[in-house]
Amino acid sequence: xxxxxxxxxxxxxxxxxxxxxxxxxxxxxxxxxxxxxxxxxxxxxxxxxxxxxxxxxxxxxxxxxxxxxxxxxxxxxxxxxxxxxxxxxxxxxxxxxxxxxxxxxxxxxxxxxxxxxxxxxxxxxxxxxxxxxxxxxxxxxxxxxxxxxxxxxxxxxxxxxxxxxxxxxxxxxxxxxxxxxxxxxxxxxxxxxxxxxxxxxxxxxxxxxxxxxxxxxxxxxxxxxxxxxxxxxxxxxxxxxxxxxxxxxxxxxxxxxxxxxxxxxxxxxxxxxxxxxxxxxxxxxxxxxxxxxxxxxxxxxxxxxxxx
Amino acid sequence: xxxxxxxxxxxxxxxxxxxxxxxxxxxxxxxxxxxxxxxxxxxxxxxxxxxxxxxxxxxxxxxxxxxxxxxxxxxxxxxxxxxxxxxxxxxxxxxxxxxxxxxxxxxxxxxxxxxxxxxxxxxxxxxxxxxxxxxxxxxxxxxxxxxxxxxxxxxxxxxxxxxxxxxxxxxxxxxxxxxxxxxxxxxxxxxxxxxxxxxxxxxxxxxxxxxxxxxxxxxxxxxxxxxxxxxxxxxxxxxxxxxxxxxxxxxxxxxxxxxxxxxxxxxxxxxxxxxxxxxxxxxxxxxxxxxxxxxxxxxxxxxxxxxxxxxxxxxxxxxxxxxxxxxxxxxxxxxxxxxxxxxxxxxxxxxxxxxxxxxxxxxxxxxxxxxxxxxxxxxxxxxxxxxxxxxx
Numbered sequence: 001x002x003x004x005x006x007x008x009x010x011x012x013x014x015x016x017x018x019x020x021x022x023x024x025x026x027x028x029x030x031x032x033x034x035x036x037x038x039x040x041x042x043x044x045x046x047x048x049x050x051x052x053x054x055x056x057x058x059x060x061x062x063x064x065x066x067x068x069x070x071x072x073x074x075x076x077x078x079x080x081x082x083x084x085x086x087x088x089x090x091x092x093x094x095x096x097x098x099x100x101x102x103x104x105x106x107x108x109x110x111x112x113x114x115x116x117x118x119x120x121x122x123x124x125x126x127x128x129x130x131x132x133x134x135x136x137x138x139x140x141x142x143x144x145x146x147x148x149x150x151x152x153x154x155x156x157x158x159x160x161x162x163x164x165x166x167x168x169x170x171x172x173x174x175x176x177x178x179x180x181x182x183x184x185x186x187x188x189x190x191x192x193x194x195x196x197x198x199x200x201x202x203x204x205x206x207x208x209x210x211x212x213x214x215x216x217x218x219x220x221x222x223x224x225x226x227x228x229x230x231x232x233x234x235x236x237x238x239x240x241x242x243x244x245x246x247x248x249x250x251x252x253x254x255x256x257x258x259x260x261x262x263x264x265x266x267x268x269x270x271x272x273x274x275x276x277x278x279x280x281x282x283x284x285x286x287x288x289x290x291x292x293x294x295x296x297x298x299x300x301x302x303x304x305x306x307x308x
Numbered sequence: 309x310x311x312x313x314x315x316x317x318x319x320x321x322x323x324x325x326x327x328x329x330x331x332x333x334x335x336x337x338x339x340x341x342x343x344x345x346x347x348x349x350x351x352x353x354x355x356x357x358x359x360x361x362x363x364x365x366x367x368x369x370x371x372x373x374x375x376x377x378x379x380x381x382x383x384x385x386x387x388x389x390x391x392x393x394x395x396x397x398x399x400x401x402x403x404x405x406x407x408x409x410x411x412x413x414x415x416x417x418x419x420x421x422x423x424x425x426x427x428x429x430x431x432x433x434x435x436x437x438x439x440x441x442x443x444x445x446x447x448x449x450x451x452x453x454x455x456x457x458x459x460x461x462x463x464x465x466x467x468x469x470x471x472x473x474x475x476x477x478x479x480x481x482x483x484x485x486x487x488x489x490x491x492x493x494x495x496x497x498x499x500x501x502x503x504x505x506x507x508x509x510x511x512x513x514x515x516x517x518x519x520x521x522x523x524x525x526x527x528x529x530x531x532x533x534x535x536x537x538x539x540x541x542x543x544x545x546x547x548x549x550x551x552x553x554x555x556x557x558x559x560x561x562x563x564x565x566x567x568x569x570x571x572x573x574x575x576x577x578x579x580x581x582x583x584x585x586x587x588x589x590x591x592x593x594x595x596x597x598x599x600x601x602x603x604x605x606x607x608x609x610x611x612x613x614x615x616x617x618x619x620x621x622x623x624x625x626x627x628x629x630x631x632x633x634x635x636x637x638x639x640x641x642x643x644x645x646x647x648x649x650x651x652x653x654x655x656x657x658x659x660x661x662x663x664x665x666x667x668x669x670x671x672x673x674x675x676x677x678x679x680x681x682x683x684x685x686x687x688x689x690x691x692x693x694x695x696x697x698x699x700x
Contacts, residue, residue, distance in 0.1 A: 027401035031394050128481050137481030146426050222422040227511045228389050272345040272384030
């Protein structure tokens with residue numbers, strides 16, 4: 001059996017195991033995996049814009065928060081069912097990305113990163129300001145509903161969808177053009193690529209996932225406040241997961257999310273005072289020692305295809 | 309011969325195995341909680357955690373609970389509701405703990421309560437002071453401290469009695485501080501004070517210069533602030549820098565920590581703080597608690613420590629009187645319980661909402677906190693009015 005076949009087989013086995021897990025697992029296991037899926041979807045989405053085009057977004061959590069608030073408001077004020085509200089959250093995040101991406105993606109280098117950072121802070125301030133709708137600093141409490149298992153499946157599908165989308169993009173001409181922009185934007189333009197439009201498409205795609213996932217997370221936790229859905233730390237975690245796994249790859253974000261989330265849950269939770277220090281150390285170590293991430297190293301060492 | 313030896317050996321193993329099983333059934337009662345050991349609330353969460361630890365020790369010194377030892381299982385929730393939700397799920401479904409205690413702060417409790425309600429677990433929540441948490445039809449959550457709305461009652465009351473006219477109310481824009489500020493606004497209006505300024509600032513804010521400049525231009529008699537620790541310190545420092553001089557300045561949380569004085573030194577003088585508890589209050593067992601806490605952890609307890617300790621003791625009392633760990637039986641007992649702890653009185657209504665506990669107001673006085681309100685508990689009269697910064 002070829003390694004590729006073996007890999008595909010393994011993937012099917014893992015997917016099947018995850019699909020039946022809620023029937024055997026504990027409430028905690030379901031919840032922990034649910035949050036792992038969330039991180040995979042978030043990291044994967046960040047990778048779509050920043051990993052592929054090289055435009056580093058420091059405010060991607062803005063789409064997560066926007067999705068969380070959209071879904072929470074639709075559920076509490078308009079009485080929508082949660083699957084519908086979460087779909088709307090994805091649309092809202094995409095709309096926001098269009099609004100922001102159209103002007104901001106013309107900014108180059110650090111300017112785009114800073115603009116995104118600002119977007120997150122502005123959204124948080126707005127949410128705190130419009131108290132009537134959002135509850136302001138008191139947050140929004142959703143009606144009690146125990147739906148961890150359905151949310152588990154939807155969250156899992158989101159993670160799978162983002163990963164599949166990454167594969168499709170990387171193996172397409174569209175993906176090649178995005179990577180050309182990353183390597184040399186001027187050359188890309190000279191070759192006739194409409195860079196502004198391509199960057200915007202990638203940006204829109206990268207916002208949908210966090211929007212939906214934000215809605216799901218809000219529904220699952222049952223309570224959101226500005227500080228818990230717009231934390232800068234979430235963007236940093238997404239970035240570290242992608243860098244650690246391997247940016248611009250299909251499986252890098254998944255690998256990074258799994259390794260970092262599991263180690264946080266299993267190892268670091270036992271050393272609360274050291275784990276933040278360790279997290280910082282990992283960032284530094286990755287940037288210095290393996291800028292291409294775990295997968296990047298494996299790709300070079302074992303000559304894996306670009307589509308891994 | 310060898311047969312016999314083998315027989316004895318086997319018998320021995322059987323005996324050992326059975327004792328092991330018996331001992332296992334009599335294993336400790338495990339009580340789980342998530343705690344803000346890191347993150348925004350780390351300082352306050354640590355004190356609550358120590359309250360839990362001391363409670364565990366004292367319960368075990370008195371023979372444990374229902375004849376079994378007590379063991380606290382605590383994880384770090386990083387002051388994040390999402391993490392706390394996951395951890396309570398872990399405590400209940402994986403660790404299968406016998407009892408649950410609440411986390412630190414209202415937002416984290418609000419999120420965690422959804423999990424404990426789902427599994428019908430009693431959660432005594434010693435550090436959740438927001439009324440709305442207890443008014444949602446939840447059945448298994450119990451409140452220990454006074455609600456946020458009455459935190460600044462003492463400050464407003466003294467101001468009114470001293471004939472002050474205007475008050476500015478500011479707060480961190482989060483669940484608890486907002487409720488404290490809203491409560492203060494209502495009380496002030498009721499007592500005939502004029503609320504000339506209200507503003508909320510985001511959590512984690514450290515620059516208050518714009519806000520304080522506005523306050524200064526209005527020159528209110530009283531500044532009442534719904535705060536946690538870091539913002540309470542930053543506010544005080546910047547009030548001095550900008551020379552804002554109200555006749556009274558009071559904060560909600562953080563002002564009562566010994567670190568507040570250690571950090572600000574003489575700048576903390578004259579500042580009012582509201583607290584759920586003080587070491588000097590004449591509650592039963594309060595002195596013993598203070599002494600043993602200081603000995604155990606090498607620093608003085610704050611009210612978070614005391615509330616944690618008392619909450620844990622209240623839960624233990626509920627279990628003891630119910631004679632069982634069964635959530636519904638413990639719930640019934642806790643609803644009826646009327647208990648005088650070292651933290652003050654405990655009694656709740658049908659929602660588990662605290663109705664008996666009293667707030668006190670203190671003032672920093674030469675490095676010590678002196679209780680100045682209510683009159684029946686006061687140790688001294690308030691030093692009034694607060695002099696300008698350059699005369700302190």
